[in-house]
Amino acid sequence: MSTQLTPALSDATLQLEGGVALVTFNRHDIRNALTGSQLIDDILKVIDWANQDSRVAVLVFTGAGSAFSAGGNIKEMQHRDTTHKDGAFSGDVYQVQEKYRRGIQQIPLAMEKTEVPTIAAINGPAIGAGFDFACMCDIRIGSDNARMGETFVNLGIIPGDGGAWFLQRLIGYQRAAELTFTGRVIDASEARSLGILLEVVSPEALLEHTLSIAAQMAAKPPQALRLTKRLMKSAQRLELPDFLDQCALFQGICHNTEDHLEAVSAFIEKRPGDFNGR
Numbered sequence: 001m002s003t004q005l006t007p008a009l010s011d012a013t014l015q016l017e018g019g020v021a022l023v024t025f026n027r028h029d030i031r032n033a034l035t036g037s038q039l040i041d042d043i044l045k046v047i048d049w050a051n052q053d054s055r056v057a058v059l060v061f062t063g064a065g066s067a068f069s070a071g072g073n074i075k076e077m078q079h080r081d082t083t084h085k086d087g088a089f090s091g092d093v094y095q096v097q098e099k100y101r102r103g104i105q106q107i108p109l110a111m112e113k114t115e116v117p118t119i120a121a122i123n124g125p126a127i128g129a130g131f132d133f134a135c136m137c138d139i140r141i142g143s144d145n146a147r148m149g150e151t152f153v154n155l156g157i158i159p160g161d162g163g164a165w166f167l168q169r170l171i172g173y174q175r176a177a178e179l180t181f182t183g184r185v186i187d188a189s190e191a192r193s194l195g196i197l198l199e200v201v202s203p204e205a206l207l208e209h210t211l212s213i214a215a216q217m218a219a220k221p222p223q224a225l226r227l228t229k230r231l232m233k234s235a236q237r238l239e240l241p242d243f244l245d246q247c248a249l250f251q252g253i254c255h256n257t258e259d260h261l262e263a264v265s266a267f268i269e270k271r272p273g274d275f276n277g278r
Helices: 039-052 074-078 093-102 106-112 129-136 163-171 173-182 188-194 206-218 222-234 240-255 258-269
Strands: 012-017 020-025 058-063 118-122 125-127 139-143 147-149 185-187 199-201
Touching: 012 039, 020 039, 020 206, 039 058, 039 106, 058 206, 106 129, 118 129, 118 206, 125 129, 129 147, 129 163, 139 188, 139 206, 163 173, 185 188, 188 199, 199 206, 222 240, 222 258
Parallel strands: 020 058, 058 118, 118 139, 125 147, 139 199
Antiparallel strands: 012 020, 147 185
């Protein structure tokens, strides 16, 4: 890995400080909808950059304005044959499925391959695809203003972005089925009780608290952090013998890094470690 040029984004902003990359969805005029904006491309650019840039230890996603993300742009759905003929929802069956495959479905594929921890700081409503994107992150911190819903059925459609795959793995089939089949919106308190949110904090404290958690992760040896993220994902799909083989290999890598020796010395000497990614 090496350092890479910070990507130029269209509908989001990007800040990198102390290993923590903060991505802010910046289309509050459409409540940060993922369709009808450039946010899908922005997310994909950021993930590709983070995977390749050794300076990045953690990705944090949040929204500007009152919403985290409203998901799909409903006006595009309503006017798909008039003002939005080239939008994500227009065309025949083949054309629509190709737009999903080459559009929003690239997000879950990319998120599953993200090599650094990801945190969603949910500042407001996360609805439909916006909710699903939050569920794709490793950790979710919500403000008191957060509202979440797997609301596709309310519009006569299904979670075409892969949300049904992620939600049931996060909270179990029965609870995911109830939320998906009813399309109801839940508040931050219920989301925490279901295990969707790790914590709920005040709106004023959300970003500071989330970045504090991210900084704790970013302070760890960077190679070990990325390898641990890969292990966590591998554990979801590998049989135990194959997983243990991967653990042994990754552990062999870690034991032969300078950062491991520095971490051991720092622990014994009761001081913070000074890690260089080697």
